[in-house]
Amino acid sequence: MPHANALYGPLDPAPDAGYEDAPPRMGFFTDTSVCIGCKACEVACKEWNGVPQSGLDMLGMSYDNTGALTANSWRHVAFIEQPRPVGWATPAFEGNPDGPAVSPATAAVGARTSADTGTEPGLPPGSPVAAARMSAGPDFLGMPGTQPPGRGSGAQGRTDFRWLMASDVCKHCTHAACLDVCPTGSLFRTEFGTVVVQEDICNGCGYCVSACPYGVIDQRKGDGRAWKCTLCYDRLGAGMTPACAQACPTESIQYGPVRELRERAAARVEVLHERGVPEARLYGHDPDDGVGGDGAFFLLLDEPEVYGLPPDPVVTTRDLPKMWKHAGLAALAITAATVFGFLGGRP
């Protein structure tokens, strides 16, 4: 019988998906505080998985010319320039004859670009204002001069600066909406607890694309199928590390049993807090969150949406029983309406 938490709440997904004696759940912990933005993960992934090119356009989003996770980019390194202090370093431009920070304004320009990623929906343009706010950080009020001296985009000149980099990837949710809504069983849960598209099955119905609360999965043009990170299912089967984690020079991407990674992540947050980085926080690690915790979770230095992550995602199928209930009532209603239509006029 399905688990009581089959749709929502803490769950070990592999046994729920019918694997007896499943190996421990495997996943990623991406520690963005040590990411150097080298994009080795993006390339290593493409090399191993034969992922096609995703466009040759310069996006003006700092050093990010990939733009987003798409069917043709299964790892995506985000770059965010902010006139904010970074906890571990002294102010970068203190004492220099600077004017106000420009990063919000340039981010606004970067929001308008787009690229042909060869996928659908790929990388549509964004909102310049939201981009500006991302770059200035959550303190941003959109009003130059209203901020404390030396902070944000205050006209007094910039002293602090930080450059956030983060490698995003499919979250391999405990409750994976993409998987649950897939009508062909192409998306399935592996014995490692990961979520994989089976390319011999997918018929490109596109349902998973709308279902994903993180905007990860995407459809490849021409090919028609949906593609995303497989957490290198083939490599896992051979006892190997996924290509991105193996390549990552600074261990920003760590691979291992999710349980162990969660402990490691908690310890790392503590260290960063001790070292004066209070904004360090984990994202997607909590089995009690809206998706039952992510198999790939993150240590972030700013709000999730700054990195393009939803602040509080909930798996849509949490509400599925209620949806069916409403559909049932509606079905009854139209049946009644039909009966009324044909019998209502009879004396």
Add this chain to the structure above:
Amino acid sequence: MTDSPSNEPVGARFRDFQAQLDQPDGRRHRKRGRGRGDGGEQLTVPPADFTSYYGRPILKAPVWKHDIAGYLFTGGLAAGGAMIGAGAQLTGRPRLRQVGRWTALGGIAASAYLLVHDLGRPDRFHHMLRVVKLTSPMSMGTWILTAFGPAAGVAAIAEIAPRLPEHGVFGLARRLAPTVGDVAGLAAAATAPALATYTGVLLADTAVPAWHDAYPFLPFVFGGSGLAAAAGVGLIAAPAADTAPLRRLTVAAATIKFVGGHRMGRSSLTGEPYRRGRSGRLVRAGNVLLGVGTVGALLSRRSRVLAVLSGAALVASSVATRFGIFDAGTVSARDPKYTVVPQRERRDSRQGRSPAEKGT
């Protein structure tokens, strides 16, 4: 050579930037609660000061083409047709039965075409039959269609039996057809309510904010709309003598849609696309057409022309409603506001923080 950056250019730069912030897409300075669709009531939409990575969408917008919006219409129409066909069959209105059954077959054939056409890999449409997934409205829909389609098809084809030759194999078919058609017609009608309403779940069971948050309403809107559209086809195609049930049906269907869906998109931020922009206009057009069509239908007892016009309005209402809702979903997925703002509110209220404190 170069001096300290003077204040003027910096000021100019920031004036430009400020001007950019005030562009429509910011909406921060807009007066809220405008527009006809809002009915003038004071909305509780929070200010949309949110962040996202270069303002890009957080969600992937639906990749479904308008095929699917069309299917939402044709599927509902087919379901309504089958139900009208069965009602006519049981109440002895053969011509209305015929119209109902043909509507069902036409609707379901178009649906099948649209669904397969929308696939990235149409040659793999049969992979839909690999699994039965209770968690996937599309899988459930597939099985509903699998039950409904053949039944509706048989029922409709049975209607051509009188034109078959009287002897031989065809003769046998001609004799068996009415019975088979009746059984099939009832079978189609039995699955039709599910077909008419599951599409509401199909859209709602996504991360698309406007769709998901409308899950209590969508099945009613879709069910009512489908039934009204089928009634509209009946008003157009069925003889005047048979349209009395259709008028009652229209009123009932419109009631379901308006009552079941009246709160859809009303007060929430994620309902905004149902009120604003092109999608909002379509949704409103659907409502207006439904109202007009229903009133027209009620008054059309003696006017064939008015019956036809009313029927057309009902059909058009259904088309507009489906496309409007479909587009509203796409709009809500494309704008990160609809993703970030409600989620932050949810998170902050859970953590006992007021929105003003967020970001600390």
Add this chain to the structure above:
Amino acid sequence: MGVRSWIEGWPVYRQLTGTDPLGRGAAAKSAGSRALSARTETADSVARSVCPYCAVGCGQRVYVKDGQVSQIEGDPDSPISRGRLCPKGSASKSLVTSPLRQTTVRYRRPYGTEWEDLDLDTALNMIADRVLAARDETWEDVDDEGRPLNRTLGIASLGGATLDNEENYLIKKLFTAMGALQIENQARI
């Protein structure tokens, strides 16, 4: 028999009879997924190599299948790189298998406007002719004071720093013996 295995292969049957009634995992696994294996496992051979880009000297393992490079990735045994690679190193397979690679000799004759094809052996002989001719034409035996020079300044060479030590050794040896002095390398730049 055929029908039976067909039915048993139908995931719905597995859903009904197995441990995965919701069809989320075990029941939905496809034939392709069951047959999946890492291509490093099925490689014919593995060569231990070194990344050709920067000078860190990261270890690479080069996997070969049917005479083609099928994968290049970091060598975890390397105490220098511990199996890691940067984006360039990670792209090594694309580098060596790039469709843009030139694999035939190309020749542009003087005042020509297009490339032409040329046989490798012919090219080698033509180059030898030109080397000898340039050397003869520009040979310097002695300087003004009669001190030996033994050289030609008519030939120059500039090498990249992705050349092997062995290659550099032969280049320097041959050019020195022919009196060609102007042998340079990226190391100057």
Add this chain to the structure above:
Amino acid sequence: MIVIQGSNMAEAHPVGFQWVMEAKRRGAKVFHVDPRFTRTSALADAYLPIRAGTDIALLGGVIRYILNNDLDFREYVVAYTNAATIVTEEYADTEDLHGLFSGFNNDNASYDQASWRYEGHPQDATTRDTETQRETAAGLEHESHGAPVGGETERDETLQHPRCVYQILKRHYARYTPEMVERVCGIPQEKFLELAQAWAANSGRERTSMLVYSVGWTQHSVGVQYIRAGAIIQLLLGNVGRPGGGVMALRGHASIQGSTDIPTLFNLLPGYLPMPHHADHPSFDEWVDSIRHPGQKGFWGNARTYGVNLLKAYWGDAATADNDYCYGYMPRMTGDHGTYQQVLNMIDGKIKGYFLLGQNPAVGSAHGRAQRLGMANLDWLVVRDLFMIESATFWQNGPEVATGEIVPQECRTEVFFLPAASHVEKEGTFTQTQRLLQWREKAVDAPGDARSELWFFYHLGRVIRERLASSTRVRDRALLDLNWNYPTHGPHAEPSAESVLREINGYDVATGRPLSSFTEMKDDGSTVGGCWIYTGVYADGVNQAARRKPGAEQSLVAPEWGWAWPANRRILYNRASADPDGNPWSERKRYVWWDADKQEWTGYDVPDFEKNKPPSYRPARDASGVAGIAGDDPFILQGDGKGWLYAPTGVLDGPLPSHYEPVESPVRNPLYQQQANPTRKVYTHPINTLNPSPPEPYSEVFPYVFTVSRLTEHHTAGGMSRTVSPLAELQPEMFVEVSPELAVERGLTHLGWAHLVTARAAIEAKVLVTDRLTPLRVDDRIIHQVWLPYHFGFEGLVTGDSANDLFGISLDPNVLIQESKVGTCDIRSGRRPRGPQLLDLVVDYRRRSGDLNPHYPPQVTTDGPDQEV
């Protein structure tokens, strides 16, 4: 602590950077000094923005800070450096001569180094005059050892003697105050002090600090002195020869270290033996003596042996003691034959043929236009590469075709493009940045006509020797007698790389036994060895470079992975990790020490010292060579066994690093009247015009400082990255990074176009406006800097204008490396003109900056009014 300066380690050496992150995780502080905030800065604990080309001023400030606050590691400094050594009273400092040292000769703009010598040493310390040393880049010979100098020195270990090196240093750097650092570099004083304090605090007995640099230091007209300045700090703080210390040169290419060890350089032979010079080395003995400098201490005393072994490796049986081992066959240098001289000679029609072997000077070398025009004026050009690079297609697609300077129908250069084998299609060794040789196994056959360089040169040699087989000309003897017998294999007759490696390693002629160490080499012709510093790589007939014992199964030093020269030593001068008595300076920093019981040096690494020479050993007064090294002299390849704070000879632009402005600078040197390096190599060729700099007029026409470097996503001239799809898409367009302040000043918009103009060229790029660049306050002026990647060219999947086109050619005098990390330019909004109008724009700028004649800033500028200091 780790100081990264002149290097963008996280971007250019990401996998090496893992060790920086490892150190950071354990609490190390990382400082990054760079003209712009990079991915390295993002991870650093402190970032110091600096004006490009002023690093010596900053480092000099640190030296002054250490000396004035007595923060040096005194025991180490007294025992292991030449701080106590007394210098002759003829020496005069920059303090006395407005930025010049004593001995400057105006006629040839070079120094007579005699007045820099140690007290008591003879006048003729150097055999070659300084100008010749510059022309032949003699500084490169010192990669493996110091310049020759007598072993015995006069010392004052109290460091009080006014002419001891310590006091000279103190005086020389007296003016490098925090205020001056701020004035020159644009680094606020507080920032400077943060660096200086941390550096000193994290050095000494218990702690060590590491200094990391790359071509951000070498590609300057004062490049060698940058590194000398860094080395002085590390010596003063006791950070050399010790774990966690050192000066890390991060080299940029897979085997660029190997390319200097076994050079394809005009002035060097394998193992840093100099190429013979026609005047200085007419005979074998004179050549040998010029290297070993009779009387000096250290291993370089055996130069004759190394020379004989090389000549025997070249000419085999033909090389005998009677014919000076065929020394007479060697071609002779007469001056500068370097790559930039070659290019100018090509333009002048003096060179017939050119080989490009995996190198793309049309994009990768300074002054791209000169490179392309030079190649367009050859008889023939051979390009061997993986891809159709810009240097092969300049006649067809180059920018000069658009301007009309090259017309394909009129360009006579005959071009042979020969496809090359990739790194997986051949076997051989790369020498990586820490002198480690690693053998690559061959994975697959090369496709089509693609061949290794080994194949090409072996068979080219074979064909040429066959052609000359019947020749009786004397000049052909060197080719005919050449030892050119290498076994071949396979369908293409590929020569055996291992057999070449064996020859490089050396072997006993009679028995064929491979040598285990260069100490086994003989100078009587009985042994052969192609590169003495590599001897041991084939010890016991085993390819030591192919060793791959997993790192996890070894100590941190991992001695059984590959093979490092010399003698598989991983840290050079590691004798300095122990105190003069041979004990570790501290338990934390234990590395190599004297085991008194076994009477030998031991430790984690191969000791860089004679194994059984006790710390107490003192040489006889007249001892020379290896025997002259005392038991507490760790710097065994230096003539006096000491680390050189002060270079009494060998460094052509002065015994101590001094800040000179880059050749193109918008700023008058605030430190000295002497503006730029007075001894820099200048090419007065019409194509090589330079932007004016103060004190000359019109420097304001080129008001901005530009610098170029790498992106993680691309490699050098782009031949191995712009052609590779997963890399090309990551950085798909040429761009220029500017600060918001400069963007306002010049009307540049983010993602819009801009073009940059110098006296050589104008190029265009997309604009990236970013907070990562900052204006600097320099000498009460605001200086703006811009940055460009130099990876782009006109071929490949992604294309763009080449940043190197902007540079002129000015070289460091010691090694003849070009100043391509800093120049001046103007930047304008919009795209550059097309076609001939492009030339008009450049001409217009040249007119505005003086006149249209070729322009070269003056070498010496000390005759102006005194600078306020």
